[in-house]
Amino acid sequence: xxxxxxxxxxxxxxxxxxxxxxxxxxxxxxxxxxxxxxxxxxxxxxxxxxxxxxxxxxxxxxxxxxxxxxxxxxxxxxxxxxxxxxxxxxxxxxxxxxxxxxxxxxxxxxxxxxxxxxxxxxxxxxxxxxxxxxxxxxxxxxxxxxxxxxxxxxxxxxxxxxxxxxxxxxxxxxxxxxxxxxxxxxxxxxxxxxxxxxxxxxxxxxxxxxxxxxxxxxxxxxxxxxxxxxxxxxxxxxxxxxxxxxxxxxxxxxxxxxxxxxxxxxxxxxxxxxxxxxxxxxxxxxxxx
Amino acid sequence: xxxxxxxxxxxxxxxxxxxxxxxxxxxxxxxxxxxxxxxxxxxxxxxxxxxxxxxxxxxxxxxxxxxxxxxxxxxxxxxxxxxxxxxxxxxxxxxxxxxxxxxxxxxxxxxxxxxxxxxxxxxxxxxxxxxxxxxxxxxxxxxxxxxxxxxxxxxxxxxxxxxxxxxxxxxxxxxxxxxxxxxxxxxxxxxxxxxxxxxxxxxxxxxxxxxxxxxxxxxxxxxxxxxxxxxxxxxxxxxxxxxxxxxxxxxxxxxxxxxxxxxxxxxxxxxxxxxxxxxxxxxxxxxxxxxxxxxxxxxxxxxxxxxxxxxxxxxxxxxxxxxxx
Numbered sequence: 001x002x003x004x005x006x007x008x009x010x011x012x013x014x015x016x017x018x019x020x021x022x023x024x025x026x027x028x029x030x031x032x033x034x035x036x037x038x039x040x041x042x043x044x045x046x047x048x049x050x051x052x053x054x055x056x057x058x059x060x061x062x063x064x065x066x067x068x069x070x071x072x073x074x075x076x077x078x079x080x081x082x083x084x085x086x087x088x089x090x091x092x093x094x095x096x097x098x099x100x101x102x103x104x105x106x107x108x109x110x111x112x113x114x115x116x117x118x119x120x121x122x123x124x125x126x127x128x129x130x131x132x133x134x135x136x137x138x139x140x141x142x143x144x145x146x147x148x149x150x151x152x153x154x155x156x157x158x159x160x161x162x163x164x165x166x167x168x169x170x171x172x173x174x175x176x177x178x179x180x181x182x183x184x185x186x187x188x189x190x191x192x193x194x195x196x197x198x199x200x201x202x203x204x205x206x207x208x209x210x211x212x213x214x215x216x217x218x219x220x221x222x223x224x225x226x227x228x229x230x231x232x233x234x235x236x237x238x239x240x241x242x243x244x245x246x247x248x249x250x251x252x253x254x255x256x257x258x259x260x261x262x263x264x265x266x267x268x269x270x271x272x273x274x275x276x277x278x279x280x281x282x283x284x285x286x287x288x289x
Numbered sequence: 290x291x292x293x294x295x296x297x298x299x300x301x302x303x304x305x306x307x308x309x310x311x312x313x314x315x316x317x318x319x320x321x322x323x324x325x326x327x328x329x330x331x332x333x334x335x336x337x338x339x340x341x342x343x344x345x346x347x348x349x350x351x352x353x354x355x356x357x358x359x360x361x362x363x364x365x366x367x368x369x370x371x372x373x374x375x376x377x378x379x380x381x382x383x384x385x386x387x388x389x390x391x392x393x394x395x396x397x398x399x400x401x402x403x404x405x406x407x408x409x410x411x412x413x414x415x416x417x418x419x420x421x422x423x424x425x426x427x428x429x430x431x432x433x434x435x436x437x438x439x440x441x442x443x444x445x446x447x448x449x450x451x452x453x454x455x456x457x458x459x460x461x462x463x464x465x466x467x468x469x470x471x472x473x474x475x476x477x478x479x480x481x482x483x484x485x486x487x488x489x490x491x492x493x494x495x496x497x498x499x500x501x502x503x504x505x506x507x508x509x510x511x512x513x514x515x516x517x518x519x520x521x522x523x524x525x526x527x528x529x530x531x532x533x534x535x536x537x538x539x540x541x542x543x544x545x546x547x548x549x550x551x552x553x554x555x556x557x558x559x560x561x562x563x564x565x566x567x568x569x570x571x572x573x574x575x576x577x578x579x580x581x582x583x584x585x586x587x588x589x590x591x592x593x594x595x596x597x598x599x600x601x602x603x604x605x606x607x608x609x610x611x612x613x614x
Contacts, residue, residue: 191379194346197366198373199393199444209392213383 039270046267048260057259065264075250079268082247085165086230092170093177093226094219101178102211105185106193117182120175128172132239135168136160139240160242168236169229176225184218185211220280227276231269294321297448297480298343303352305338312338314504316352320448325474325481329491330501331527336484339501340450343482344373357447367396372441373450377457378433380425386412386436387421393444411443414473431462438470442477451483455490467493488528492516500524516544518612525612534585536561547610548589550577550602557607563587565600579604 012019047061069075104116123131138145139157146157158164188211196206234248241249247269254262298320305313313335320326328336341347343354345366353362361369372393380389390408399407412418415435425433434454441449451470455463471494474481485491491498492512499509500523508520519525519542531542536559549556550565563581570593577589579602587604596602 189377189379191375191377192381194344194366195373195375195379195381196392197346198344198371199440200367200396201392202367205396210381 042263042266042270045260045263048263050258050260055257065261068261069264069268075265078245078247078250081162081244082231082269083272085162085169085246086227088166089169089173089230090177090223090226092166093174094223096170096174097177097181097222098215098219101181101185104178104182105188106190117179120178120182123171124175128235131172132168132236135164135171136240139164139167160240161244162241164240164242165237165244165246168240169226169233172236173226173229176229177222180218180221181215184215188214216283220283224277224280228269228273231272294323296320297322297357298482299355300339300343301353301355303339303342303354304350305335305342305347306350311504313342313349316504316506318499318506318509320480320482322447323478323480324496325471325483325494327483327485327491327495327498328501329485329488329498329528331486334501335504336486336499336501337452340373340452340482340484343448344371344450345369370446371448371450372444372446373452374434374437374441374454376453378425378437378454380433380436380440382425385422385424386417386428389425389436390421390440390443392440397444407443408439411439414442414476415439430458431466434458434466438473442473442479446479448480448482451481453484453486455485455487463490470494492528498528500527502527517610530588530590532587534561534581534587535583541611542613543606543611545576545588545590546574548587548591548604548606550579550589550591550594550596550604552596552600552602555603555605557605557610559606559608559611561585561587561604563602563604565596565598565602567598568596577602 012022045057046065047063049058049060049062049064050056051058100120104113104120108116139160141147141157141159144157146155150156158167192210192214193206196210197203201209232248234246234252237244237246237249247265251262251265254265296319298318300316300318300320303313303316303318304311312333316335316339318339328339330336338347342349343356345361345364345368349362353360355361356369356371381392384392387408390411391404394404394407409418409421412421415438417432417435417439420428420432420436425436428436434457437454455466455470458466467490470481470483483491483494492515495512497509497511498515500507500515502523508515508524510518515524515528519528519531525531525542530545532545532548534541534543561581561583563579565577566580566586567576567578569576569578573592574590575593577591577594577596579587579589581587581604589604
């Protein structure tokens with residue numbers, strides 16, 4: 001057995017291409033079958049139709065679903081609403097994450113740094129559903145925690161709806177924004193900040209001209225999480241969104257009654273994400289990621 | 290000259306601790322306008338902390354710093370008329386060379402044509418004309434060093450602080466930069482405060498050297514004063530090499546290059562005989578290791594002599610070259 005292994009090893013040693021192929025076979029298959037395969041199936045199904053009477057899927061090529069989606073203003077509204085929510089969540093997460101990550105990476109002592117990273121990660125150990133139901137009980141009008149605590153101060157819970165979804169999703173995805181920015185700031189030498197101040201720049205100028213451009217790739221990395229995860233979400237909208245629907249909810253509803261149409265709707269977030277990545281690529285941020 | 294020269298930086302009773310470590314311990318120091326002053330000492334001796342306090346990156350626990358007569362002890366870095374060349378150069382990686390140099394001028398809102406002209410001139414001063422649109426990553430260590438220098442000098446500060454700026458360069462480049470830096474300093478006439486742990490560098494470049502040890506200044510003086518008349522055992526050992534010899538019942542200190550080794554000739558009023566134990570050829574000079582008759586081991590550094598190992602030799606030197614400490 002050992003001899004067979006040895007001869008195989010030396011045979012492989014002389015053939016770097018075979019070696020590379022063997023190494024990449026498993027991830028390659030996974031990528032092609034599980035990932036691109038599912039995406040391909042989605043795209044193909046989007047062009048199918050259904051038998052209106054039986055509800056059976058009829059394979060074929062029809063642009064009818066796309067026509068319905070584009071012409072019905074209800075779907076357009078859902079699309080823009082979802083886009084707006086995903087952008088707001090990304091913006092809120094960035095605004096909160098940058099100072100937090102800065103404190104963790106540049107201000108906190110090395111020992112508390114590790115502790116803070118652990119703290120940021122802790123919410124990820126809890127189930128998604130638990131966290132959203134927790135927000136539900138916080139946001140509940142009148143009986144919820146927020147109204148109970150803050151109504152004496154004249155502050156009321158926004159109730160269930162768009163703002164609640166944005167709050168819930170921002171809470172859920174915040175760690176995914178903090179961690180890449182923290183990593184980016186940790187790589188940023190302190191001497192650059194000293195140098196900027198030394199050359200006469202106030203802190204805000206240093207932030208705009210030195211820190212922000214240098215952590216931009218990290219910000220993009222974080223935004224890919226917050227943006228795409230928000231774009232595809234439907235559970236949060238179901239639990240704390242009131243009557244408000246996101247694209248995911250439309251897909252979920254149509255899944256059992258009109259599968260091809262669900263697939264058509266699902267191409268929207270995929271397309272938006274592709275556009276987003278293309279835009280990001282043009283800024284050059286991916287190159288230094 | 291010292292009497293008439295104006296004091297640019299005046300440090301009084303400066304102290305700074307990090308935890309239990311007293312990094313800077315009651316330091317007083319006056320720095321004259323236009324001089325090249327080196328803060329020399331081993332790592333952890335407090336020299337870099339003093340520099341960072343002058344720049345404003347660290348606040349002193351105690352004491353004051355006056356810059357051009359004005360107390361700046363509590364001012365942030367951006368309100369001090371000093372600029373720094375950092376050990377790792379700290380060039381902004383996302384800006385090209387010209388933007389790096391223009392940074393300070395842009396902050397001061399100097400209008401574009403003057404800004405460009407001054408930046409180009411600074412680039413020329415460090416002999417990097419034509420490199421303006423390169424990114425720092427496309428430059429060699431020595432070139433980055435020069436950009437850092439230009440970026441600081443273009444602001445025409447009253448004091449330039451240099452934190453071991455030659456530390457990352459190889460020996461040849463380092464020696465070349467030492468000469469260039471000194472020339473540049475004469476040319477621009479700005480006060481340079483230079484931090485290094487390399488005693489040769491300090492001796493080559495400085496008008497004066499302040500030798501640091503454990504947060505205090507052990508001695509301050511011209512390179513010659515420091516070298517030829519060290520005031521403490523620490524200075525004599527840190528700067529140059531020293532023979533400590535028991536001579537006629539008295540412990541004396543003498544530099545190896547002041548001791549002659551010969552088979553018969555004496556040069557100087559002190560003599561000692563011994564056996565040549567080893568001779569190490571190091572280019573321009575040779576290190577002779579001699580076992581003296583009184584049991585001491587003596588090192589002499591002199592041009593190559595016609596001696597062989599095992600020869601009995603005469604060591605001789607001038608008593609005025611000895612120092613106490």
